[in-house]
Amino acid sequence: MRVGVAELPLHAGTVPRWLIDRMTGLARAVVELVVDEYGPRGLLERISDPVYFQALNNLIGMDWDSSGSTTVTTAVLKAVVNSMDIGVRVAGGKGKKSLETPAELEKHARELGLDPAPYVRTSYLVAKVDSAGIQAGYQLYHHAFFVAEDGTWAVVQQGMKPEAKVARRMHWFSERVVDPVNEPHSGISGVREPFALNTVAGEASSFRKLAVDLAQEGASRIEGYIRQAMAIASGYKPLAFYKPYENIDAKAVLERYSRLGMPRPERKGLDTARETGVKSYSELLSIRGIGPSTVRALALVAELVYETPPSWRDPLTHPVDPFKFAYAVGGKDEVPFPVDKKTYDELLSILGKLLERKIYSKWILRQLAMLTKDWSPPPEDKKPT
Structure with a gap:
């Protein structure tokens, strides 16, 4: 593990009740201050920033470098936001709670005066992109959908790499998404992999068009x-063989796919794609039954048979390190120091008084922020937990 970078490893254990209660109080104060200053959209914009999200996690006292920094912080935010009248709602969560996202979005969208259907569709497509459209060995197990009364939305979801027991967190923000299958993320945090099957990279546009055409041909x-493709990887040269094939190391290509799981076209999904006549890659990914193995199959065919590869660039953007915020109250696993209840309660008391006097709070907090703007924590304090 690299010291100084939050690699989000899997941690055992739970957060004690006394700490959860204080996390909830501090998160509530932060949410109220952010919404007061920047509005509901500003809150979602910040939640969709990997560094801001990690800093908030560190601020409330969660482990600075664990996979729980996603699941616990999101659960706390969901409880806080859904109990406040600020024009924002949160659906989904970890494991089984992620499966409840559509039903919760139906309820929340109506409460905000929005048509729920587009958000339910978006939620499903976003999950599909990060489980099938991009493949780096991570299995999606957490999906949280934030929606604001003006229609803005954000998603925070996470996958786990079982053999390494390390997580990767993906952030989306509606104002950043021009095309949900073309460089759609506001940020991805975790550990950079040597390669990733990336079908939503900007340079993979030709592959996406070909994948739609291939899906029309049936399973x-x-x-x-x-x-x-397998024959080509074994040394076979098709009759249409020509010079560009000489630049392809077919065995190495097949090895990349096999490390992610052998390509296998799923008949039910492909039959549906053919029957419905999908016209775009986002439509193709949205079909139930088009999963990671089918995407790998389409990518392998495109790469070895049609010489139209996807991208193998890992889209990770943030090996996040907002460690300084862990000095606010300490960390659950005692890094950089144990959480002190007295200090935590004093902080909550001070913020509570500031929130009661909103006319002064913005100026005071900005002055306080200047005190630590240029401060960096001692490197030796950055201990993996």
């Missing part, structure tokens, strides 16, 4: 193409 034809 049997795709299976035939897979056999042809």
